[in-house]
Every structure is written in structure tokens, then in C-alpha cells.
Amino acid sequence: MSHPNLPPTPSAPAAATPPLVIAGHGTRVAAGAAAAEELVARVRELLPDVQVEAGFVELTEPTIDAALAPLLARAGRAVVVPLMIGSGGHVRDDIPEAIAAAQATQPDAAVAHTRHLGSPKALLAAVRQRIDAARGDWAAADTDVILVGRGCSIAETNADHVRLIRLLFEAGGYRQVAAAFIQVARPSLPEALAQAAAAGSRRIVVMPHFLFTGRLDQWTQQQTAEFVAAHPEVEVRVAGVIGACTELAEVVVQRYREGVLKLRAEAGSSAYLSGLLLAGRRVVAVGGGCVNRRRVPKLLAAGAEVTVVAPELHPALATLAEAGKIGWRERTFLDSDLDGAWYVLAATDDPETNAQVAAAAEARHTFCVRADRADQGSAWTPATATIDGLSVAVLAGGDPRRSRTVRDQLVALWGEASSEVSGS
Numbered sequence: 367m368s369h370p371n372l373p374p375t376p377s378a379p380a381a382a383t384p385p386l387v388i389a390g391h392g393t394r395v396a397a398g399a400a401a402a403e404e405l406v407a408r409v410r411e412l413l414p415d416v417q418v419e420a421g422f423v424e425l426t427e428p429t430i431d432a433a434l435a436p437l438l439a440r441a442g443r444a445v446v447v448p449l450m451i452g453s454g455g456h457v458r459d460d461i462p463e464a465i466a467a468a469q470a471t472q473p474d475a476a477v478a479h480t481r482h483l484g485s486p487k488a489l490l491a492a493v494r495q496r497i498d499a500a501r502g503d504w505a506a507a508d509t510d511v512i513l514v515g516r517g518c519s520i521a522e523t524n525a526d527h528v529r530l531i532r533l534l535f536e537a538g539g540y541r542q543v544a545a546a547f548i549q550v551a552r553p554s555l556p557e558a559l560a561q562a563a564a565a566g567s568r569r570i571v572v573m574p575h576f577l578f579t580g581r582l583d584q585w586t587q588q589q590t591a592e593f594v595a596a597h598p599e600v601e602v603r604v605a606g607v608i609g610a611c612t613e614l615a616e617v618v619v620q621r622y623r624e625g626v627l628k629l630r631a632e633a634g635s636s637a638y639l640s641g642l643l644l645a646g647r648r649v650v651a652v653g654g655g656c657v658n659r660r661r662v663p664k665l666l667a668a669g670a671e672v673t674v675v676a677p678e679l680h681p682a683l684a685t686l687a688e689a690g691k692i693g694w695r696e697r698t699f700l701d702s703d704l705d706g707a708w709y710v711l712a713a714t715d716d717p718e719t720n721a722q723v724a725a726a727a728e729a730r731h732t733f734c735v736r737a738d739r740a741d742q743g744s745a746w747t748p749a750t751a752t753i754d755g756l757s758v759a760v761l762a763g764g765d766p767r768r769s770r771t772v773r774d775q776l777v778a779l780w781g782e783a784s785s786e787v788s789g790s
């Protein structure tokens with residue numbers, strides 16, 4: 367089922383492949399800039415149908431807004447993935463500001479700014495490979511690891527780094543794993559090295575937990591060299607940075623896919639979902655057949671005062687009429703039936719009558735569902751369920767089988783979740 371006023375299906379090419387901006391930090395170090403380019407090339411290989419560009423917060427051209435603006439002009443939307451391990455000021459402030467600057471040039475364009483990279487399993491595996499490559503012939507159980515992060519003024523970001531210490535310790539079988547920060551936060555790398563040596567460590571791998579080589583990596587090497595010169599009794603090896611590896615490219619692609627979903631979710635629907643409180647309000651259902659037979663009991667459950675207009679009624683509706691639970695006008699529809707109505711269902715088997723009902727409702731500024739023509743009404747009926755006071759309503763842009771299926775899946779999920787909670 368498809369209608370001209372409905373949003374495009376997700377399989378339309380424009381929806382499937384919004385362009386991607388990989389938002390990196392930028393560096394003064396040529397090898398670091400080259401690694402960023404290599405990473406972009408790897409992501410392009412993984413996403414052959416997507417235009418992939420890089421933009422940088424500082425030090426490397428182009429800026430994020432300069433990379434993003436032409437993509438928004440062309441495609442009207444884009445995904446921005448921060449090429450950053452932690453969520454510091456760049457992710458929280460600089461990238462949103464750059465996005466806002468690009469959007470100022472294309473006010474109607476949609477941008478999905480995804481999560482930062484974090485430390486998913488794939489990246490952690492790459493970190494372990496770097497540590498183990500540096501460790502070489504040393505047994506893991508004899509090796510201490512110091513994981514060097516950038517350091518940030520935001521405590522949560524530093525805490526994320528410390529969390530990795532535990533994960534690496536559990537996964538790697540090392541003697542000890544400790545955290546250090548190259549800037550802002552403590553312990554500094556010299557402090558962490560001194561502490562490890564004082565605690566008896568004789569073999570230490572220093573892991574610069576940075577994406578690419580750059581100043582932070584250079585400082586890590588310098589500070590380690592100074593420590594080694596002063597402590598000949600301790601052997602220290604410095605591991606390589608994460609680098610433009612497949613694992614990193616795959617995490618970027620994963621973030622991109624999350625961004626595409628976000629764009630689709632934000633694109634919205636031509637229906638604005640709302641919960642109608644109909645208690646004590648008059649609702650007119652025109653037609654006494656199968657469709658209204660399904661819908662009228664739900665309207666009654668919501669407390670609506672329902673009047674059905676139809677020459678004949680489905681037996682279930684007739685029972686309700688006999689019991690005085692609904693009003694019944696035993697005839698064909700008249701426009702005046704809608705006087706005083708808050709909500710209207712046009713569900714006869716005669717399209718002309720349904721059109722007349724919809725027009726009369728429109729003239730009264732009353733919302734009206736047209737059961738035979740999704741595109742001609744002013745409201746749609748979702749597939750619904752209410753369990754323990756939680757209601758779900760699913761619309762599928764006029765595809766009721768899809769909304770019913772998803773509703774049923776949500777109910778099943780809800781059942782599983784509640785049985786987990788109750789332990790039954």
C-alpha cells in the first residue's frame with residue numbers, strides 16, 4: 367500500500383545512503399594526518415554506496431562544517447561520526463557547533479550526530495593486539511600494562527578510561543593494568559610508571575590509547591624514555607597506537623549505521639501521534655460492519671459516547687445497541703449526524719458515503735478516519751495494546767498488517783520483560 371502523501375519507503379536510494387562525515391581531531395604530525403586519510407579510505411571500502419568525507423576540529427583541513435555543508439546541499443542529510451575514543455569537549459561542544467554552522471547554510475537539512483567510538487569489543491581487541499605485539503617474548507603474567515589516555519576535565523570521560531583498565535586486566539591475563547593520563551587528569555604517565563616500579567614491576571608495556579600518532583603519542587614516548595633513563599632496573603616497551611586498522615573502520619561503520627537509523631527515526635511520519643482522551647465525548651461511527659465492530663469496543667473502553675449510523679448492524683454491535691451501550695441511528699448517513707462529534711469513523715462499504723462523511727467532518731474541524739482510503743482521512747487508527755497501564759500504538763504509514771505484526775512483537779517482548787522482572 368502506498369500513497370503520494372506518505373513518506374518514502376526506507377528502501378528508496380536517498381534514504382538508504384545518507385553521506386558520512388568522519389569528524390576527527392586533526393594533528394600537526396604528518397603521519398597522523400596520513401593515518402586519518404587511510405582510515406577514511408578503509409571506511410569507503412566498507413561503504414561503497416556512501417559518500418564518505420573527513421572533517422577536523424582543528425589543525426587539519428577541512429573543518430567539519432566545510433566538509434558537511436556541501437553534503438547537506440546535495441543530499442539534504444548526513445551522518446556525523448566523531449572519530450574520538452572518549453566523549454570530551456570536542457564531542458560535546460565543538461562537533462555540535464560545527465554541525466550547527468553547516469546547518470545554518472541548509473536549514474532544512476537533517477544531521478544525525480552519533481555517539482563517540484567508546485570502547486566496543488572490536489577496539490578493545492585492537493588495543494590488546496598492540497599491547498601483545500609490544501610485549502613480544504614477555505609472558506603476559508609477568509607484564510604490567512599502563513594504558514595512557516588523553517585526560518579530560520570531565521570526570522565521566524576519565525572514568526570511562528579507568529573502566530577499560532578492568533576490562534583489559536580481565537581479558538589479557540597481565541600482572542597489573544593501570545591508568546595514566548597524558549594531559550589534564552592524574553596520574554600522569556611518569557607518576558604511573560613510578561608507582562608501578564615502586565610496586566615491583568620490572569616489565570611494563572606502555573599503551574598509548576590514541577587513534578593515530580600525533581603529539582600525544584610523541585609525549586608518551588618521550589616521557590617513557592626519560593623514565594627508562596632514570597630507572598635502568600625497569601624494562602619498558604611502548605606499544606603502537608590503535609591506527610587505521612580494520613577494527614576501527616568497522617566501529618565507524620557501526621556508528622554510521624546507528625546514525626542512519628536515527629535519521630530515519632527523526633524523519634517522522636505524516637501522522638502526529640497523540641493519545642485522545644475521549645471519556646464522555648461523542649464519537650460517531652458511520653457504518654455498522656466489521657471495521658466498526660472492531661473499533662467501537664475500544665472507543666467504549668476509553669469512555670467515549672458512541673453513536674453508530676447504519677441501516678444494519680453487525681450482530682455484535684446490535685447487542686451493544688440493545689444493551690444501551692451505544693446509540694444507533696438506523697438509517698443512512700446525514701451530515702447533521704456529526705453535530706457535536708469530537709471524532710468520526712467513516713467505515714461504510716460505500717466510498718461515496720465515506721467521502722461525504724470525511725467532507726462533513728472536515729467542515730466541522732473534526733478528525734475523521736476513512737477506513738477505505740488512508741490518504742483521504744484526517745486520522746489513522748493504530749494497532750494498539752495496553753498492558754499494566756502501558757499503551758503502545760503502532761502506525762506503519764498505512765500498512766495495517768505491518769503495524770499489527772509489530773504491535774504483536776512488542777506485546778511478546780513486553781511479556782518476556784515482565785516475566786524476567788517477576789522472575790517467573
Ligand SMILES: C[C@@]1(CC(=O)O)C2=NC(=C\c3[nH]c(c(CCC(=O)O)c3CC(=O)O)Cc3[nH]c(c(CC(=O)O)c3CCC(=O)O)/C=C3\N/C(=C\2)[C@@H](CCC(=O)O)[C@]3(C)CC(=O)O)/[C@H]1CCC(=O)O
Nearest residue numbers: 737738739740746747748749761762763764765766769770
Ligand atoms: C491497524 C488497524 C487498526 C484497527 O483497525 O483497529 C488498521 N487496520 C487494521 C486491519 C485491517 N485493515 C485492512 C484489513 C483487511 C485487509 C488485510 O488483511 O490487509 C485489515 C484486517 C482486518 O480487517 O482483519 C484493510 C485496509 N485498511 C485500510 C485500508 C484503506 C487504505 O489503506 O487506503 C484498507 C483496504 C480496504 C479496502 O480494500 O478497501 C486503512 C487503514 N487501516 C488502518 C488501521 C489505518 C492505517 C494504520 C497503519 O498505519 O497501520 C488506515 C490507513 C486508516 C484506518 O482505517 O484507521 C487494524 C489491525 C489492528 C489489529 O489487528 O489490532
Ligand SMILES: NC(=O)c1ccc[n+]([C@@H]2O[C@H](COP(=O)([O-])OP(=O)(O)OC[C@H]3O[C@@H](n4cnc5c(N)ncnc54)[C@H](O)[C@@H]3O)[C@@H](O)[C@H]2O)c1
Nearest residue numbers: 653654655656657675676678698699713714715719737738
Ligand atoms: N481500515 C480497515 O481496517 C479496513 C478493513 C477492512 C475493510 N476496510 C474498508 O472499509 C469498508 C468497510 O468495511 P467493513 O468490513 O466494515 O464493511 P461491511 O460490509 O462489513 O459493513 C459496511 C457497513 O456500512 C453500512 N452502510 C452502507 N452504506 C451506508 C450509508 N450510506 N450510511 C451508513 N451506513 C452505511 C452497511 O449497512 C454496513 O453496516 C470496506 O468497504 C473496505 O473498503 C477497511
